[in-house]
Amino acid sequence: xSPRRLLERGLLPAALLVAAVSGxxxxxxxxxxxxxxxxxDGKPTPAALLPPGAPFPDTSGPSRVVYPPQQLTIRFxxxxxxxxxxxxxxxxxxGAKTSTKADDRMMPKPALCDGCHGxxxxxxRAVKGGDAGFGSCDTCHTPWTPEKGNDVARMVxxxxxxxxxxxxxxxxxxxxxxCHGAVQEVELATxxxxxxxxxxxxxxxVEGPQKGKATSECTGCHETVPGGQMQVTFKEGKLTPPxxxxxxxxxxxxxxxxxxxxxxxxxxxxxxxxxxxxxDCHDGRVRPRNVHPNDYLSMHxxxxxxxxxxxxSCHQQAQFCLPCHQRSGVTMSGSPGxxxxxxxxxxxxAVWSEPPRTRQHHAFEAQRNITACVSCHTERDCATCxxxxxxxxxxxxxxxxxxxxxxxxxxxxxxxPCLVCHESTxxxxxxx
Amino acid sequence: MRGSLGSRSKLxxxxxxxxxxxxxxxAPSARAFDxxxxxxxxxxxxxxxxxxxxxxxxxxxxxxxxxxxxxxxLPDEKPGGPQxxxxxxxxxxxxFGVEASERRxxxxxxxxxxxxGLAEAPIDLMYGYVEGRNLAGGWLGFxxxxxxxxxxxxxxxxxxxxxxxxPPYVHVEVYGGFEQRGGLPLSLGRxxxxxxxxxxxEAALSGAPDAYRHFQQAAMAPAxxxxxxxxxxxxxxxxxxxxxxxxxxxxxTLALPDATGATSATISGTRTSSERVGYAVDGTAGRxxxxxxGVVYDLYNxxxxxxxxxxxGFVTRRLTVTADYDMFRPTFDGDSIFNxxxxxxxxxxxxxxxxxxxxxxxxxxxxxxxxxxxDDDPAVSPTAATxxxxxxxxxxxxxxxxxxxxxxxxxxxxxxxxxxxxDSARVALRGVFESGDRGKREGVDLSGDKSFRGxxxxxxxxxxxxxxxxxxxxxRSATSVGYVLGAGFAPSEFARTxxxxxxxxxKLVGQRYRVLAWLTVVARR
Numbered sequence: 027x028s029p030r031r032l033l034e035r036g037l038l039p040a041a042l043l044v045a046a047v048s049g050x051x052x053x054x055x056x057x058x059x060x061x062x063x064x065x066x067d068g069k070p071t072p073a074a075l076l077p078p079g080a081p082f083p084d085t086s087g088p089s090r091v092v093y094p095p096q097q098l099t100i101r102f103x104x105x106x107x108x109x110x111x112x113x114x115x116x117x118x119x120x121g122a123k124t125s126t127k128a129d130d131r132m133m134p135k136p137a138l139c140d141g142c143h144g145x146x147x148x149x150x151r152a153v154k155g156g157d158a159g160f161g162s163c164d165t166c167h168t169p170w171t172p173e174k175g176n177d178v179a180r181m182v183x184x185x186x187x188x189x190x191x192x193x194x195x196x197x198x199x200x201x202x203x204x205c206h207g208a209v210q211e212v213e214l215a216t217x218x219x220x221x222x223x224x225x226x227x228x229x230x231x232v233e234g235p236q237k238g239k240a241t242s243e244c245t246g247c248h249e250t251v252p253g254g255q256m257q258v259t260f261k262e263g264k265l266t267p268p269x270x271x272x273x274x275x276x277x278x279x280x281x282x283x284x285x286x287x288x289x290x291x292x293x294x295x296x297x298x299x300x301x302x303x304x305x306d307c308h309d310g311r312v313r314p315r316n317v318h319p320n321d322y323l324s325m326h327x328x329x330x331x332x333x334x335x336x337x338x339s340c341h342q343q344a345q346f347c348l349p350c351h352q353r354s355g356v357t358m359s360g361s362p363g364x365x366x367x368x369x370x371x372x373x374x375x376a377v378w379s380e381p382p383r384t385r386q387h388h389a390f391e392a393q394r395n396i397t398a399c400v401s402c403h404t405e406r407d408c409a410t411c412x413x414x415x416x417x418x419x420x421x422x423x424x425x426x427x428x429x430x431x432x433x434x435x436x437x438x439x440x441x442x443p444c445l446v447c448h449e450s451t452x453x454x455x456x457x458x
Numbered sequence: 459m460r461g462s463l464g465s466r467s468k469l470x471x472x473x474x475x476x477x478x479x480x481x482x483x484x485a486p487s488a489r490a491f492d493x494x495x496x497x498x499x500x501x502x503x504x505x506x507x508x509x510x511x512x513x514x515x516x517x518x519x520x521x522x523x524x525x526x527x528x529x530x531x532l533p534d535e536k537p538g539g540p541q542x543x544x545x546x547x548x549x550x551x552x553x554f555g556v557e558a559s560e561r562r563x564x565x566x567x568x569x570x571x572x573x574x575g576l577a578e579a580p581i582d583l584m585y586g587y588v589e590g591r592n593l594a595g596g597w598l599g600f601x602x603x604x605x606x607x608x609x610x611x612x613x614x615x616x617x618x619x620x621x622x623x624x625p626p627y628v629h630v631e632v633y634g635g636f637e638q639r640g641g642l643p644l645s646l647g648r649x650x651x652x653x654x655x656x657x658x659x660e661a662a663l664s665g666a667p668d669a670y671r672h673f674q675q676a677a678m679a680p681a682x683x684x685x686x687x688x689x690x691x692x693x694x695x696x697x698x699x700x701x702x703x704x705x706x707x708x709x710x711t712l713a714l715p716d717a718t719g720a721t722s723a724t725i726s727g728t729r730t731s732s733e734r735v736g737y738a739v740d741g742t743a744g745r746x747x748x749x750x751x752g753v754v755y756d757l758y759n760x761x762x763x764x765x766x767x768x769x770x771g772f773v774t775r776r777l778t779v780t781a782d783y784d785m786f787r788p789t790f791d792g793d794s795i796f797n798x799x800x801x802x803x804x805x806x807x808x809x810x811x812x813x814x815x816x817x818x819x820x821x822x823x824x825x826x827x828x829x830x831x832x833d834d835d836p837a838v839s840p841t842a843a844t845x846x847x848x849x850x851x852x853x854x855x856x857x858x859x860x861x862x863x864x865x866x867x868x869x870x871x872x873x874x875x876x877x878x879x880x881d882s883a884r885v886a887l888r889g890v891f892e893s894g895d896r897g898k899r900e901g902v903d904l905s906g907d908k909s910f911r912g913x914x915x916x917x918x919x920x921x922x923x924x925x926x927x928x929x930x931x932x933x934r935s936a937t938s939v940g941y942v943l944g945a946g947f948a949p950s951e952f953a954r955t956x957x958x959x960x961x962x963x964x965k966l967v968g969q970r971y972r973v974l975a976w977l978t979v980v981a982r983r
Contacts, residue, residue, distance in 0.1 A: 252494045261881060270744070271692055286752065289738050292608035301606060312974065324936060334869070338788070342650055343652050345575065354515055355513065362569070362570055373930055409714055417716055417717070439792065443792070447713075
């Protein structure tokens, strides 16, 4: 349960009750006001107090993968200490300007509080409370009741999955507020005050002199795996890019849409994914079921005709499709043994290849999606009809409209396909 | 093939090499670099039956990849600073279901099932390169060896060198080498342009020039390219690519005996394989929306082979609405005749909504149409038409595409996706719908996986129902029900195993079973 929900569900009524009883006994003005969360009224933290780059209202806080959920058992009022008492961040967080690693512990030792609160934390097994007002254990510890004595709830502050170097930033005169927001204005500082990547980009995603030493490489801040890519898998979940960053949000249908991202910015993909991640599908040997589910071997002709998804993005037809089709006899040309029991795959010739043409005619298929044809047919199959008579065929012209205007150019670059169907003398006479 | 290793021997050699590398990495060393060896082994067994009932192909596949990475080769490497590393990955792809009669050409046998290019256990180098980054004050990078290029022109692989200039604002890449081609050592044809089947024809079909003329002898294919890319701002990015690949060597030309009775002819020399230029750009306008666009122009075919435009509206913090428009016109290798059969591109327009309902739940749905236009020609009687390319001297006129009547055909597309994630588990649902003149397909696929005890144990399950109607072959229509069950175990952080059982049932295949097993081993130092 999150600290806020803990406070709201259980501690708040208890705290209010304790405060009321204490107030009746000693006078309300002398007692601390039990803080409920970042703001006195329990409302969302105002945008002005959040770290740069945080959305507003920040309903879900920062990434729970980067900053794993915390368990806050100390109700420390930053606004009181910083804003009213004039303390500085480093009075409590002594390592805030010298820390170089995310796992540096920057929480103050409890004895630090003793000076003002009158408590004594020297022996944590026998802590003595201070004055009833600001020195009682439940001034800071929650949940706590007198019968618990020294048994206070453990505070859990997991290490962020980042290379967080406070010293680098402090040395460049970057103050706490520039990354953590107006902590001095909030009461309980929660995960909401942790830096957001969008805010980091204020310095880390610019070019030119203003960039300074702020690297824009992902691995400048994010942890890495041995291959140098960002570590994206943690026990708290997977790290995925946000929508605002190059529109690369890895939503539920990202598998079907990733081509537009990778075609434009493959380097961004390579920040997290090694080649093997891509080759598992794009050059793999085990069918990816999230792309090709169920009995895909039987249903693949339907998708191949629609070319959805685009077969050629993973399969070179003549190398991948054709050999299997030749082995299984689903070809026009092939070995005698494989074709011995061949039947007709396509509709009857009267429908598929003879005039008059209907919507089932093979011309439509070839004109729109010749890649499906190429997965079974070799040049010979097509040339039988489409080569000129001199080339051994029947002269049915397969060329699209406007082809005559550019065939000479194509032939100059590569005359091989021309010579499959046309005589060289014809070509040299016509295609100049 | 005489003198070569059989697939089982290759497998043993590959496993031996994996063990040796893994063991050597485990030995202590005083060197400062990081090294990693990964080995993935996947075994799968299933069968597939020809739609005509016979033959039945038995797939008994063992695929093993062996990867090596050596990182931080420069002293005191830091993020953003100079970096040097080496990456390599090799693969053995054995299929023990390939029969000897399918690999050996036997000209005189009516039983021959020879399939050009088919190998029982090919070994290929997927990638292997040395790369330097952020050199010369951050202004220079390079990569040398077999490597991938992913850009607006597609996914491609070549052997050679790439130099990257990385000054502020604009990065420039220049590269050159040879395209990876099937039939060359440690190479496969995955990244060649389509339409051409290449391999070691001379070894397989020497003395039989007329056999399998579509199967061309592979030769080194020089290639080079250049790219200019924006750098820095996250709200806009663009990349311009140019790439040219040339065919060399000898290719057969005649697919059929010609009018003179000649049965074979060849062409040699350097000629265009592909020459294309592409541009892709994306931009994000704060919290309002984003847009992407891309275009590829084929300089050999002299037409735009693809373009797309995509516009996103960030309606709320959690809801995105997208409009996509896409055109694709197939193109092929310059040696292929199929470039000249494509007339108009397929166009697709879709509307999409995607929502991050909570931090754990995502949903998305899209719907749209794909349509294609044709112009008239092949069905027109050749004797009645006026040809734009009359076959000189052949006596048969060709039809006239300039005067033909256009026609449009449409497919309707739809999809729906949902995904819910826990820290150690995930459930996903995907539904698809496609319908058009060439067929219809619809179905749903529900999948889930969960790891236990910090990933030590793993379980997955998948269930799906699909129905498809084949308008060209109604007898191939079916409703199929399938499921997958799987379990995994990680004995240590350096090893993972997994086994899966897949079962599909429909009227076409009756019952189809598939068994898969994985073993992944990682060694690091």
